[in-house]
Amino acid sequence: MRLVINYQKCRKSGQCAYLHAxxxxxxxxxxxxxxxxxxxxxxxxxxxxVADICPSGAITxxxx
Amino acid sequence: MDAxxxxxxxxxRGDLATFVANPYPAYLEMRPQSPMLMExxxxxxxxxxxxxxxxxxxxxYDDVLAVLRDHDTFTSARNPFVEKGFFPxxxxxxxxxxxxxxxxxxxxxxxxxxxxxxxxxxxxxxxxELLDNIGSGETDIVQSYTIPLPVKVIARLMGIxxxxxxxxxxxxxxxxxxxxxxxxxxxxxxxxxxxEYFGKIAAARRTQGADDLITALxxxxxxxxxxxxxxxxxxxxxxxxxxxxxxxNLIGNMLNILVERPELWQRLRQDRTLVEPVxxxxxxYESPVQQLMRMTTKEATLSGxxxxxxxxxxxxFGAANRDPKEFPNPEEFRLDRDLRSHVSFGAGTHYCLGAPxxxxxxxxxxxxxxxxxxxxxxxxTPAVRQSQSPVVFGFERLPLRLHxxxx
Numbered sequence: 001m002r003l004v005i006n007y008q009k010c011r012k013s014g015q016c017a018y019l020h021a022x023x024x025x026x027x028x029x030x031x032x033x034x035x036x037x038x039x040x041x042x043x044x045x046x047x048x049x050v051a052d053i054c055p056s057g058a059i060t061x062x063x064x
Numbered sequence: 065m066d067a068x069x070x071x072x073x074x075x076x077r078g079d080l081a082t083f084v085a086n087p088y089p090a091y092l093e094m095r096p097q098s099p100m101l102m103e104x105x106x107x108x109x110x111x112x113x114x115x116x117x118x119x120x121x122x123x124x125y126d127d128v129l130a131v132l133r134d135h136d137t138f139t140s141a142r143n144p145f146v147e148k149g150f151f152p153x154x155x156x157x158x159x160x161x162x163x164x165x166x167x168x169x170x171x172x173x174x175x176x177x178x179x180x181x182x183x184x185x186x187x188x189x190x191x192x193e194l195l196d197n198i199g200s201g202e203t204d205i206v207q208s209y210t211i212p213l214p215v216k217v218i219a220r221l222m223g224i225x226x227x228x229x230x231x232x233x234x235x236x237x238x239x240x241x242x243x244x245x246x247x248x249x250x251x252x253x254x255x256x257x258x259x260e261y262f263g264k265i266a267a268a269r270r271t272q273g274a275d276d277l278i279t280a281l282x283x284x285x286x287x288x289x290x291x292x293x294x295x296x297x298x299x300x301x302x303x304x305x306x307x308x309x310x311x312x313n314l315i316g317n318m319l320n321i322l323v324e325r326p327e328l329w330q331r332l333r334q335d336r337t338l339v340e341p342v343x344x345x346x347x348x349y350e351s352p353v354q355q356l357m358r359m360t361t362k363e364a365t366l367s368g369x370x371x372x373x374x375x376x377x378x379x380x381f382g383a384a385n386r387d388p389k390e391f392p393n394p395e396e397f398r399l400d401r402d403l404r405s406h407v408s409f410g411a412g413t414h415y416c417l418g419a420p421x422x423x424x425x426x427x428x429x430x431x432x433x434x435x436x437x438x439x440x441x442x443x444x445t446p447a448v449r450q451s452q453s454p455v456v457f458g459f460e461r462l463p464l465r466l467h468x469x470x471x
Binding site for chain 2: 010011012013014015018019026030052053054055056057
């Protein structure tokens with residue numbers, strides 16, 4: 001599984017990088033970057049949560 | 065360097081009521097000079113604060129984002145009004161990590177896009193019922209629609225009777241009104257009433273749970289520990305205030321913008337893909353929340369100006385949203401701009417928890433009005449902007465004539 005950010009939808013709220021710094025980091029201008037290429041078992045729950053809490057619906061967890 | 069001489073309120077923004085009713089002309093003057101130190105509140109208003117309260121104005125788009133995204137330097141957890149016992153300390157909005165993080169994780173789940181989607185059918189039924197009662201013709205839309213809708217939605221989410229909404233409205237108004245417009249006794253009385261009311265509901269839910277947010281809070285555990293009573297109360301008060309006034313103002317501002325633009329109303333009736341752009345541009349153009357406060361924990365530099373540690377800064381969302389550097393022709397309402405970059409819901413740690421809910425209420429409302437009414441025109445008496453609270457921007461009265469359809 002991997003996390004995919006739709007940058008057309010992203011409004012740079014910053015919630016993903018704030019609440020899940022283990023998965024996503026934000027650039028100086030607030031643009032989020034996924035820092036874990038493959039989501040293993042141990043990060044699965046966190047990855048589902050970060051997709052769920054994005055207020056812009058810009059993050060999805062997808063099959064590789 | 066000598067400390068700058070603060071400008072007084074009157075020097076900068078003129079009469080307070082005029083500024084609150086429409087701060088945008090003053091922002092034009094103030095933004096190029098920001099950050100600047102301003103006398104925020106005269107001495108003697110807040111008991112125990114014997115000096116005038118000064119705060120730095122933060123008004124450019126870049127500075128506002130810099131402050132919002134750096135909670136280490138610009139904290140929400142310290143507030144002179146709370147420190148003097150003048151306001152109860154609200155959870156989340158008057159907090160910072162790590163406690164904020166734990167609490168936010170807990171309540172986030174109730175406000176996700178997915179959860180809000182599941183609520184849309186009953187939000188629609190509340191909107192339908194309100195419009196059935198209004199029918200067509202003349203109405204003060206603030207009283208008949210924009211106040212009751214969000215109150216009924218948040219009341220139902222929390223599991224409290226929606227009929228109590230005039231009381232909620234009074235508490236909410238008192239809480240956010242400017243410090244000079246309401247007596248200390250009045251403020252304390254309302255706060256105590258509110259605390260007592262939610263205390264009773266929380267106690268009842270501890271005895272017997274229900275399918276609502278207060279029950280979820282009562283039963284919730286963070287790292288094995290239950291929430292304390294003050295945290296539950298603080299959250300109820302926050303929801304009541306943050307969830308009502310702001311959405312009321314968003315929907316009212318949007319309807320007023322559309323009354324002023326009959327050709328846009330007709331385009332919307334033909335093309336509902338414009339509904340979301342209209343909501344986002346309304347948020348930018350007339351931000352329902354105009355300002356919030358932070359305090360510096362260390363020295364910080366914004367736009368070349370050094371702000372010392374332990375000073376108040378006031379972030380002006382409405383001014384940032386009209387910064388010409390970020391938004392070309394900012395004084396025009398246009399759908400052909402980047403509608404994602406306004407800061408009306410904040411940014412970073414404290415990004416509005418209720419943003420998906422507010423957007424859904426605005427979308428459902430606009431669609432319901434478009435379904436029923438062929439045109440909107442001004443009512444026979446003038447609209448009146450609220451002039452009590454500099455924190456929010458919206459209408460006290462907005463008389464409209466609704467044409468066609470009805471039910």
